[in-house]
Amino acid sequence: MPLIVRLALFLCLFFSARAAPAQGAGGEIGMQTFPLLKQVRPLAEPVRTVLIILDSNGRALKKGTAHIRLVAPAPGRFFSTDFPVIEGTPLLEMDLPILQGRAAWEYLFPIRGVYRLEVRAVAEEGTGIERVFDLEIRENRMRLFYLAIFALALFVFGIMAGRLFTGGKRGL
Amino acid sequence: MEKVVATWKSLALPDSLSFLIKSGMLLLLSGFILYYLLGATYPPLHDTLHDFRHSLAIVPCH
Numbered sequence: 001m002p003l004i005v006r007l008a009l010f011l012c013l014f015f016s017a018r019a020a021p022a023q024g025a026g027g028e029i030g031m032q033t034f035p036l037l038k039q040v041r042p043l044a045e046p047v048r049t050v051l052i053i054l055d056s057n058g059r060a061l062k063k064g065t066a067h068i069r070l071v072a073p074a075p076g077r078f079f080s081t082d083f084p085v086i087e088g089t090p091l092l093e094m095d096l097p098i099l100q101g102r103a104a105w106e107y108l109f110p111i112r113g114v115y116r117l118e119v120r121a122v123a124e125e126g127t128g129i130e131r132v133f134d135l136e137i138r139e140n141r142m143r144l145f146y147l148a149i150f151a152l153a154l155f156v157f158g159i160m161a162g163r164l165f166t167g168g169k170r171g172l
Numbered sequence: 173m174e175k176v177v178a179t180w181k182s183l184a185l186p187d188s189l190s191f192l193i194k195s196g197m198l199l200l201l202s203g204f205i206l207y208y209l210l211g212a213t214y215p216p217l218h219d220t221l222h223d224f225r226h227s228l229a230i231v232p233c234h
Contacts, residue, residue: 082233112229142227146229147230
């Protein structure tokens with residue numbers, strides 16, 4: 001099989017595995033957030049997360065327990081967040097009751113980045129469903145605006161200092 | 173007076189060296205100021221500039 005076909009096949013498998021609704025044979029786990037994740041900003045408002053757990057027949061799991069683990073975004077290659085101590089560390093680990101197929105909690109996301117939410121739902125009869133979600137929280141636009149203003153101020157200061165030192169003779 | 177001016181002129185540094193020293197001192201001073209504004213952990217400084225640091229998105233504060 002040609003290399004390009006193998007590569008295409010691998011990419012298809014990789015992305016279809018990422019898009020799969022659940023990792024487990026016993027059912028499905030879905031998630032909703034209020035507000036929507038794309039509207040959420042760090043330390044702005046608590047986010048209500050609702051897990052929807054369905055059994056293998058596609059019906060809401062009546063009773064059970066959801067084990068939740070939330071891991072903070074990994075450190076960036078170039079730029080830190082304003083709270084680097086928690087980057088890549090576990091933030092939440094708890095068991096929630098599943099009632100009529102739902103488990104919910106509220107959380108205030110502290111920094112921007114992609115959080116990893118690991119969910120393991122166990123029904124009363126002992127069957128388990130697992131799924132990992134990636135939750136992307138975007139940076140507050142005002143902070144980026146302030147950063148741009150600060151960088152611009154430094155740039156202007158550098159130009160002024162250069163002009164002052166060269167007396168405007170060096171074409172700056 | 174003319175003698176004083178002539179002596180002073182002879183002591184003046186070449187343009188390129190003067191620029192190098194002045195820009196070096198400016199960079200050093202700017203570095204110190206930026207460090208104290210954005211990175212110092214000394215409590216009175218940190219507490220005063222806490223919100224400012226957090227508002228710049230990429231400045232590590234904790």
